[in-house]
Amino acid sequence: MVKTNVQLPYFDGLLAEFGKGNEQAITAFGRHVHWGYWDNPNAADGTVADFAAAAESLCRRVCDAGGVDAGSRILDCGCGFGGTIASLNDRFSHKQLVGLNIDDRQLARAREQVQPSNGNQIYFILADACEMPFEDNSFDVVLAVECIFHFPSRERFFQEARRVLASGGRLAICDFVPLPVHLFFSRLADIFIKSAVASTYGPFNSNFTLSKYRSLAATTQFSLRHSEDITANTLPTYPVVRRLQRQMGDMATERVTAMAELINRLGLSRYLILSFEVVRYFCFR
Numbered sequence: 001m002v003k004t005n006v007q008l009p010y011f012d013g014l015l016a017e018f019g020k021g022n023e024q025a026i027t028a029f030g031r032h033v034h035w036g037y038w039d040n041p042n043a044a045d046g047t048v049a050d051f052a053a054a055a056e057s058l059c060r061r062v063c064d065a066g067g068v069d070a071g072s073r074i075l076d077c078g079c080g081f082g083g084t085i086a087s088l089n090d091r092f093s094h095k096q097l098v099g100l101n102i103d104d105r106q107l108a109r110a111r112e113q114v115q116p117s118n119g120n121q122i123y124f125i126l127a128d129a130c131e132m133p134f135e136d137n138s139f140d141v142v143l144a145v146e147c148i149f150h151f152p153s154r155e156r157f158f159q160e161a162r163r164v165l166a167s168g169g170r171l172a173i174c175d176f177v178p179l180p181v182h183l184f185f186s187r188l189a190d191i192f193i194k195s196a197v198a199s200t201y202g203p204f205n206s207n208f209t210l211s212k213y214r215s216l217a218a219t220t221q222f223s224l225r226h227s228e229d230i231t232a233n234t235l236p237t238y239p240v241v242r243r244l245q246r247q248m249g250d251m252a253t254e255r256v257t258a259m260a261e262l263i264n265r266l267g268l269s270r271y272l273i274l275s276f277e278v279v280r281y282f283c284f285r
C-alpha cells in the first residue's frame, strides 16, 4: 500500500506558485526540480532561464553516467514533474520510460507535461522507491536524480534497484555526499537545524559518505563504475534558488538553502554523480 500522503513542504510551495502562474518559478522548476550543472561556473548569468538550462545539463550528465543510450527500459525513481523522462524522450527513441514518484500531485503534472514521442512509451507510477511494484529484471537502467536523501532507506533502495535491474544493468544517482569530518559537525548542527530542514525540505538524510556508498554497493551486488565530483559546477545554483525563495516569501527554506550553500562552499559536503553496475557472476562447470 503506497503512502500517498508523503508530501514535501517545498513541493507544496512550488505547486502553489505554479497555481498562481509565477513564471519565474515555472521556468526554474516546472520541468526539473534539482540543482544546475555549469561546464564553466563563471559563465553563469544568474537568470532563471540560465538555471533551467543548467538543470537540463545536470539531468543529462546523470543519465549519461547511467549509460542510458545502451538501455531500452529505463526507470526514473523520484521523478518529480517528469523532467528526466521528458529529457530522455527528447533525446532517444524506442525506449520504455517509467517515472516513479510517491507524490501523486507531481505525477499528475508529469502526465500533463510529458507526451511520448520518437516511438517511446512513457508510464508514470505512484510508488515508494524502496518498495517498487515491478517484477525482477524489468529494467536496464535505474536513475535517482537528486532524491535519494529523501528515501526512507538507501539500503532498501539499492536492494530494490538491484532486484528490478537485469544482468549488466546500471544505477545512476546524484547526491550531497559529506566528508567524514562534516559528520562530526553535522551531529552538532542537527541540534539546531534538523527541525528547520524537516519543515522546509522534508525528510532529508545527508549523512551517507562515499565509503558508505562503496560498502553498500558491495553488499547489494553492485560495483561502482563512475564517481564524479561536480560541486564547483553546481555552485551558481544557490544565488538563483535563494532569490526565487525570497521572491516566493519562503524565508525559512531560503535560510536552509543558505546553510547548504555554506557547507558546499566550505567543501564539507560534495555534490557527486555516482553510477553502479550489477556485478556479473560467471559460472564455471
Ligand SMILES: C[S@@+](CC[C@H](N)C(=O)[O-])C[C@H]1O[C@@H](n2cnc3c(N)ncnc32)[C@H](O)[C@@H]1O
Pocket: 008, 031, 032, 033, 034, 077, 078, 079, 080, 081, 082, 083, 084, 100, 101, 102, 103, 106, 127, 128, 129, 130, 144, 145, 146, 147, 150, 151, 152
Ligand atoms: C529534489 S526532487 C527531484 C525530482 C526529480 N528527480 C528531478 O530531478 O526533477 C525529489 C523527488 O523525490 C521524490 N520522493 C521522495 N521520497 C520518495 C520515495 N520514497 N519514493 C519515490 N519518490 C520519492 C519527491 O516526491 C520528489 O519528486
